[in-house]
Structures are given as structure tokens and as C-alpha cells.
Amino acid sequence: MPLVGELSAVLATALFIFALYWMNDPKTARRGVIAGVTGMSVAVIATWIQPEILHHGWIVVAIFAGFLVGVPLSRVPLTAVPQRTALSHAFGGLAAGLVGTAEYFLWLGEPATAAVQLTPFRMSALVAEVILGFLTFTGSLMAAGKLQEVRWIPQRPVTYPGQNVVNIGVLAIAVALGVLLVLNPGAPWAGQAFLAIAGLALIFGVLLIIPIGGADMPTVISILNAYAGLAAVAMGFVLNNKLLVTAGALDGSSGLILSIIMCRAMNRSFTNVLFGAFGKAQPALAAGEQKEWKQETVEGAAQLLEQSRNVVIIPGYGMAVAQAQHKVRELYDALTKRGVTVKFAIHPVAGRMPGHMNVLLAEANIPYSALVEMDEINPEMPQTDVALVLGANDVVNPAARYNKGTPIYGMPIIDADKAKTVLAVKRSKKPGFAGIDNELYVQDNTWMLFGDAKAVLSDLVKQFGGGGIH
Amino acid sequence: MPLVGELSAVLATALFIFALYWMNDPKTARRGVIAGVTGMSVAVIATWIQPEILHHGWIVVAIFAGFLVGVPLSRVPLTAVPQRTALSHAFGGLAAGLVGTAEYFLWLGEPATAAVQLTPFRMSALVAEVILGFLTFTGSLMAAGKLQEVRWIPQRPVTYPGQNVVNIGVLAIAVALGVLLVLNPGAPWAGQAFLAIAGLALIFGVLLIIPIGGADMPTVISILNAYAGLAAVAMGFVLNNKLLVTAGALDGSSGLILSIIMCRAMNRSFTNVLFGAFGKAQPALAAGEQKEWKQETVEGAAQLLEQSRNVVIIPGYGMAVAQAQHKVRELYDALTKRGVTVKFAIHPVAGRMPGHMNVLLAEANIPYSALVEMDEINPEMPQTDVALVLGANDVVNPAARYNKGTPIYGMPIIDADKAKTVLAVKRSKKPGFAGIDNELYVQDNTWMLFGDAKAVLSDLVKQFGGGGIH
Amino acid sequence: MTDFGSMLFVFVLATFIGLGVIRRVSRLLYTPLMSLTNAISAIAVVGSIVVTGADHPLTIRILGAVALFASMTNIVSGFMITDRMLKMFKKQ
Amino acid sequence: MTDFGSMLFVFVLATFIGLGVIRRVSRLLYTPLMSLTNAISAIAVVGSIVVTGADHPLTIRILGAVALFASMTNIVSGFMITDRMLKMFKKQ
């Protein structure tokens, strides 16, 4: 790489690092985006101006097409963000796979150079790039489909005997072929072998996701995110391009850390997520003692809230599904106007992706100073007059504390049950994503408000003479 | 570098990073030393086993000599740690300078390779390495001398008209010669020019320190520390050795950050430290209104301490000079035994190096949970019954708050003056290192205990029937 | 081989930085973080441009163009949606 | 030239890491930190060994030996005094 290339690569790397660094505080975060955009522009321009680039038309067209698809993709509703993320991982994986394939056949094309160019090191990197890229491609597509709840993609995990054997087998064959290629990269059968590896990777991506439940997709997405990063790193090794390596490494670490955070917050291991077939329809537990569900009227709930000094709202996936965040804001305004202190208890894995609740509530202009981490709010719960559980279920299920039988055993939860009174909003008596009953709802001090979160909340707000700004 | 070299370099780098990372907590810190030692061993062995190394005897001897000198150097009393640090920077600079010189003349030796080897980039790196190395060498020696208070090295800054011009001039000539060398590295006069650069660097190191006062040495040392790191980086560029670059960069950042911390804590700029000739004998201020110094007897002080509920001890350079930390421990034990809560207020630049007080008190087995940062203790000072100022002066001088005239104006201080009663231990009415009077001592609620800190404290402890463990 | 060494070095160091920086990202911003890293990892665009723009056989360049399109989509949508989400966060 | 590039890369990344890690060092341990970094920066030992041990003219090797001695002194005293100081810090 010429000097300018080297320098721009260093500059872009530094900018990317700052972009992520500034995400440590909402106040500086937007600066991070600017840094990221600048870094990316530097990288693109520095590459484009290289002398060997001749077909500018092609590049312009492809970039233009990218904008055509990218802009609408950035306007999706926030509830669709998980799918969008998965989709973009698919694109990332595809790009890595295709570039890898192209490079390989380029070198294979000139038998003269092939031997020189395709060193064992570079060949291994190529294989890694293609396997990671293509499995991320199909895997992320599947994940996106499950999150989008596409009809012909089953939500619940699909398992069959010997499944893991098959999956591992497919991957093993791909790797074995890879080793063969590394040993003799220029062999007559090399081209087919390479394509076979690509194909097997594509298949493996699908097989990998089939046995995983829809609600585990966020974790899977983060893992695929890490893979996409590693694919970029591998590409960097192949093209001897350090910027690809650094950017890929940054992306990889982010995927790794987020998936670790999620697994911790669910008290589950990677293997359990990937092979646990979590979220299969469970036998309804506690079928024995049937405690009855006590219902509360909207009027009663409104009074209860109005008379309390402090209220903690615990949002969950339900709030996201119902798009109820704006109604939540109105309730928040109405109550604060009446001198009630309202806080939001945010569980690290509430909703369907990390930080899901924060974004939704921020969208509704709720100040982030009112959003409290699980660990900070739990000590306050006993002094809380009313805990309003809004479409949350597993993250407030006390069974997680003691019931070794349940899949969520050991998962840290928000102690809604410790509040003086609990109001819970959900549509039915159905369980949450973990598929297990939640005794919180039938606790003595719990009152249910059945119905869609948005509907229930707007009724509630009406009781306060429809306060709020909107 | 062969593969094993590369891998060991990466490994050593990672170990060095962890060594510094684990210093973020006293509990893990010692692990850091192990990591550091391991990393260094890996680096040494990986280099030693390289085929071109033939004269093993020489290496063994040099290493052995290093142990002979190094072990005693690691046993110096803690008060001598600043000097030791300066001395080791001198050694570091020397090593860098010598290696650079050796390498240059090696390449110069074979005119055939010279042109090839001495690329402009490498030549510039060589010049940088030699200048940084040798100026660090003499500069650090001077600094060590001033800290050790060697007779023939003046403590107070020595200034003369046009001094900065001369200093900058010397450096400028060296750099100019360097540029010439970069342009024609193989010229007949090249050898002499190179030696001239080395000589000028050695002289500049001395000139740089002369105008700086003894008490600014800690800051200077940190800056030299950064230089030593950069010299190692330059050597890495010369030898195309990445481990040198990473280790040097780590060292450089540490020097940089520590000097920034010190300058902040003194509210001074680098330039002010380097060229401010700080600590010159100042005209005694406030000669006007002479408030009188009230003295207290040891008996009285003991009573006062015994009857108080909470005491804050503010140690300073004087405690270090007097080696009084063990007596402090005895006082601490005696008071705590009597139910008095005793805390230590640690100013970031108390003493003569960062963390000076912490190490001394730790040496006397005072639990570090009792050592409180300035920012944490200041809010508590008004509720403090007795503030015992132990050989501290500038760091408790209220003038820093308002008196724009004083050199320490704006430096954050510990609010000893806000305590209900102040006891101050010092030997005389002389000012502290900044050379300015301190009205704290003549405040209405302040009582002096004149004398050497150690002596005064042992008398105090006697009053309590010599409590304590020692 | 030294080539491989540099790469390994850069990779290890970058990973250290990545882990250090990401661990300090505000929990509030995990969702924007995901889309931001999406955009950054679309750095594969660099490789795509070379494959597309250089004077290669047509098929190769088609592969490159598709890759370039895919990466560009990620860059555009990633940065834009991140900014859109971050705009929403207000302290008071 | 790419050689220079790698070096620059490694330097920049290592500096990022250094600043990040050092900024989080406990204030209690600034003095040991100084001696620890002393020891680490004695990595110049690597260069010294090459100059001393390879088959070079005598004068060169003498320079190398002195450098090696100096670096080794720093390594030994640096690590030993750091550990000696750290041993002193006890929570209770």
C-alpha cells in the first residue's frame, strides 16, 4: 500500500475507535457517528483513487444502488430494528464471501502467480473468510426471517434426532476441504472444492438457526455479528489490508461482548443458546395449585397510581409489540404532574434486543435520567408503592430465584413482586417467551389489567383527564 | 523476524498490557508484576535463541552485571525512590542511545548495504532514537542528582539571560545535523555528524534541567519517562521490531499521563514546569500584617486528639523527610483504639512523587481503606474535629484559592483550614517548596507543634502510653 | 512471513482496544451500538471496490459489484439509523 | 514502505491501549506504576542482545554490552522494587 494508503488506514482506524469510544455517553454519542462516517469516507476515497481502479462507472452504480436500498432500511420502525440488524449482517457476510471467492478465482486464474500468491497462510485466511462470510449470510437471513415472523419460517425451534451431528458434520466437511485446499491450492479440482466449501457454508448457516427459538435470535444475531467481524478480519489477512483487520476486530469484539452480556443476563451459556433448543413449548408448570387471577378496573388502577408517592414502571417486550411507548409517556407526564415520582426499571434483556426498552422510551421523549438499571432499582423496590408491569414477563418472574426446574433459573430479575402493590398489563394468561407460568400475576398484592398495552394505557391516561403533551 | 519471534513478540506485548491493566487495583497489582516478568523473559529468550547470536559469554556477563547493580538498587529506602526512578530513566536513555549509535556505525561500515539499509525513514528514526536517548540520559542523571541533593548540583533553579535561546539553539543544531544525515546518510562526514548529534543531545539534557527547581523534578522525571519510551519506539522503528514499539508506547503513555496529572494537581502547564524556573527564592509575602504563631504543648495536643470524635491526618513531604510513617501508624492505632475515627487525606502531589504518601503509609501497614482522596475528604473537613497537618504545606495553603499573586494560585488544596481545630507539625517557620508563606499556620484555630515530625509524633504517642503494635 | 506478523499484531492490539472501548459503552445505547458497528464492519467496502473497479474478468467484477452494493447498503443504513436513534436520547 | 505502515499502525494502536489502561490505574499505585513502566521500557534489552551477541566488530559489541547491562539493571531493579512496594498495600 502506498504511503497515502497507510496513513488514511491509520486515520480511519483512529476515527472508528473514537466513534465507539464516544458511545460511552448519550451526550457525546452523535459525535461518534460523525467520526464513523468520516473514517468510512476516508477509507473509501483512499481506495477509490488508487491507480488500478478503472471501472468507475461500475462503482458509482453499485454505490448508488446501496443508497437506494440503505436509506429506506434506515427508516424502519424501531420494533423492526432487530430484523434490520440481522439483515445487515447478512449483507456483510455476503460481501465478505463474494470478495473472498472473487479473489481466489483471480489468483487461480493465473497459474503462474497462483503458487506465489496462494501461500498457506493466505489460503487459510481465504477459506476462513468464505466460510464465515457465507454462513453469516444465510444464518442472518434465517434470523431476520424468524424475527420478522415470516410465515414459512418456524418460530419455535425445530429439532430432530442427530441434528447436532448433521450440523457439525456439514461444517467439518467444509473445514476438511479447506485444509485440502491449503495443502494444494492450485490443484485441478481446487476450483470445485472452493465452491463446495462456499455451498456447505451456506447450508450450515441455515442448519445452525433452525433449532434455535425466535426469542433467542437477539443473542444469535450478536454472535453472527462477531462472525461478520471475523470475516472482515480474514479478508484483511487475505488482502494484506490492516484497516480491514482493525475494523473487523472492533466489530467482532462488540458482537462478542453484547452476546456475553445477554447470556449473563439470562444466566445461559453460548452452547445452551446455540444448541439448547430454548423456548420449545413447555409443559405448563404448576398445573397443581391453581391460584386465581385478580383483575382490576382501569378506574381503580388510576386511583391507586394517583394516590401513590412513587411508581416504578417495568416495561417488557409487550410494550414494544403494542408500540405503547408514547402512551407510557402520557401516563408519565400525568403522574409526575400530580407529584408522583415515576421511574422506569430496565432489565438488560427486556424486549428482544439489548437496549430495546431504552430506545423505545427515548423515542417517546422520556428523559434517560428516568431509566434505571436493574441493579440500582431492585434495592428500592420494597419501598415502591406501585410496580406497573407493562408487557414484561420473564424478566419479573420470581421463579428465576428458586425454581431450579425452570429454564430461566438463576437469571437475575427485577423484584417487582417486592413492591407494595403490583399492576400487570398483558393480553392473556399465556406465558412469556420462556414458555413458563409466572406466579407474580397470581400473587396476593397483584392486580391484572388485561388487554393490549396501548389500549389499556390510553384508558388509564383518560382517567387523568388525558394529561401529557401529545 | 521468524514466526516464533513474531508470536513471542505478540505474547510479550499482551503480557505487558495485562501487567499495566492489573495495576488498576491493589488486589490484582502483584499479578501485574508476574505478567511483566513473564513478558520480559519471553522477549529476552526469543531474542537470545536467534541463530545470529554467537557471543553468549558477553551476554551472560552483561546480564549478570545487571543483576549485581539492579538488586541493590531495588532495596533503596522509599524516600529514595524518586532518585532511583530518575537513575533508571538515565540507564534506559543510555541503552537506547548506545544501541542506536552501534546500529548506525554497523550500517555505515558496509558502504554496500549502507545506501540500502539507511532509508530516510530509518535514518530519521535513528536520529530521533539517539537524540531522545542521550538527552534522557544526562537529563535524568541531573534530575537524580537534584533529588539526591548532591552537593555540587544546585537545588534552586539556575537561570541566566538568554538561557532558553541557548537551550533551544543546541537542540536546533542537533536536529539540523540530523536532517542533513537523513538527506545523505553515507556522506564521508556522516560519522562525525552523527557523533556530534549524540554530543549535543548529551549537553542539551544537562541544560534542560539546570533552570528547573528540585521540587519540580518529579514532573520532569515523568516527562523524561515519556522520552525514554519514545526512544524505545524509535529503536523499534530502526530495528523493525514491533515489540519495542508497543512496550515503548506503553511506557510513553504512562509518562505522559502521570506528568499531566501532576501538572493539573499543581495547576501548571508543561512549559511552566520546563521553563518557569519555579521555586526560585520568593520575596516573603504578607510581610505587612504579622499574625503571631500559637504553639501547643504535646500534652495539650494529645488531649485534644483524644477528646475528638474524628481526626483527619494530612501528610506531606515533611513526613517523608522525617521517615515518620511508622510513628504515624502508632498514633493511628492509639487513637482508633480509643474509638476516634482517623482518616488520611492524600493530596495528589503531596510529597515528591505521585502516590508518595500512599506508599509510605502502606509501608507502615496502614490499611489503604483509610487513605482518602482529596476530592472525597474535602466535603467532610468542616465536620472534622482535628486536622493534623504533618509536614504538609503547599497542599494545604489557602492562598491557592484566592491569591492570584502566588505561584500555586488555582492549585486544588485540602481544606485543612475548614476543620474545627488544626494541629500543624513542622520544624520551622520556613515556607514549603513553593517558597511562599502559609496563613493556615497563623489562623485563629491553628496550633503549631514545632519539631521534626518523627520526634513530635513519638512524644505524642508516649502520651497515650505508647499504644501501637511496633 | 513478517507480513503475517504485522497482521497478527494489528489484530491482537485492535481486539484489546475493541474490548476495552465496548465494555465502556453506555447501557442505554446498546441498540445504536449494534447498528454503528454494523456500519463500521461494512469496511469490506474497501475490498469490494478493488474487485469491482480493477481490470478483471466480467464475472469477477459482477461479484465485486454485488459485494460493493451490499457493503454500501450497510454503511448508509447503519450510520443513518444509528444517528436517528441517538437523536432521540435526551437528558431532560 | 508497507513496513513503515505496519510500524505506524502498531505504534498508534499501542498508544491507544496505553492511554486507556494507564488512565485506569489506581491512584494508590502511581509510585509502583512508575517503577513498573521503568522495567517494561527496558525492553531495549532486545536490541542490546542483538548488538552484543551477533558477530560484530569489538567496539560495537562493547557498546552493546554496556547497553545490555543498563537495560538489565532496569529490568531487575524495576520489577523487584515494584513488587516490594506492592507487597506493602493491605486492605485491612
Ligand SMILES: NC(=O)c1ccc[n+]([C@@H]2O[C@H](COP(=O)([O-])OP(=O)(O)OC[C@H]3O[C@@H](n4cnc5c(N)ncnc54)[C@H](OP(=O)(O)O)[C@@H]3O)[C@@H](O)[C@H]2O)c1
Ligand atoms: N432483550 C434481549 O436482548 C433478549 C435477548 C434474548 C432473549 N431475550 C428474552 O426475551 C425475554 C424478554 O422478557 P420480557 O419480560 O421483556 O418479555 P416476555 O417474557 O417475552 O413477555 C412478554 C409479555 O408481554 C405480553 N404482551 C405481548 N404482547 C402484548 C401486547 N400487545 N400488550 C400487552 N402485553 C403484551 C405477553 O403476554 P400476553 O401474550 O398475554 O399479552 C408476555 O407476557 C426474556 O426471556 C429474555 O431472556 C431477550
Ligand SMILES: NC(=O)c1ccc[n+]([C@@H]2O[C@H](COP(=O)([O-])OP(=O)(O)OC[C@H]3O[C@@H](n4cnc5c(N)ncnc54)[C@H](OP(=O)(O)O)[C@@H]3O)[C@@H](O)[C@H]2O)c1
Ligand atoms: N508529589 C508530586 O508528585 C509533586 C510533583 C511536583 C511538585 N510537587 C510539589 O511538592 C509540594 C508538596 O507539597 P507538600 O505540602 O507535601 O510539601 P511542601 O509544600 O514541600 O512542605 C513540606 C513541609 O514539611 C516541613 N518539613 C520538612 N521536613 C520536615 C521534618 N523533618 N519534620 C517535620 N516537618 C518537616 C517543611 O517545613 P519545615 O522546613 O519548617 O520543617 C514544609 O513546610 C507541592 O508544592 C507540590 O506542588 C509535588
